[in-house]
Amino acid sequence: MGWYICSRCYGYKNSDDGCIEDPEHPLGLICSDCAAEMSRRKKMKWTKTVPTEPGWYWAKYCYFLKTMRFVVYIDDSLNTHYPEGYNITLLIDEWAGPIPEPEETE
Numbered sequence: 754m755g756w757y758i759c760s761r762c763y764g765y766k767n768s769d770d771g772c773i774e775d776p777e778h779p780l781g782l783i784c785s786d787c788a789a790e791m792s793r794r795k796k797m798k799w800t801k802t803v804p805t806e807p808g809w810y811w812a813k814y815c816y817f818l819k820t821m822r823f824v825v826y827i828d829d830s831l832n833t834h835y836p837e838g839y840n841i842t843l844l845i846d847e848w849a850g851p852i853p854e855p856e857e858t859e
Contacts, residue, residue, distance in 0.1 A: 761787035808851030
């Protein structure tokens with residue numbers, strides 16, 4: 754197929770490296786890196802269920818009519834760790850995660 758411009762990252766890519774059609778742009782193509790990122794993001798959804806496994810999570814709650822979003826760590830004992838050291842588990846309305854570890858560079 755040749756070369757194309759990814760409709761997400763706008764990088765100049767070789768189609769031999771893998772690409773998919775962009776569902777939001779009829780004539781657009783998405784590179785394999787952007788497709789993988791889109792797939793990962795689609796799997797993470799907000800839920801009211803408190804996490805049951807350790808890891809980093811997005812947390813969201815409403816505070817004086819303003820929605821607050823931040824990242825917290827849940828340890829092996831399922832305790833929530835927030836930068837200021839407060840246990841805020843009861844304040845959180847919704848969770849998303851766990852956030853996957855980034856890949857190491859070579």
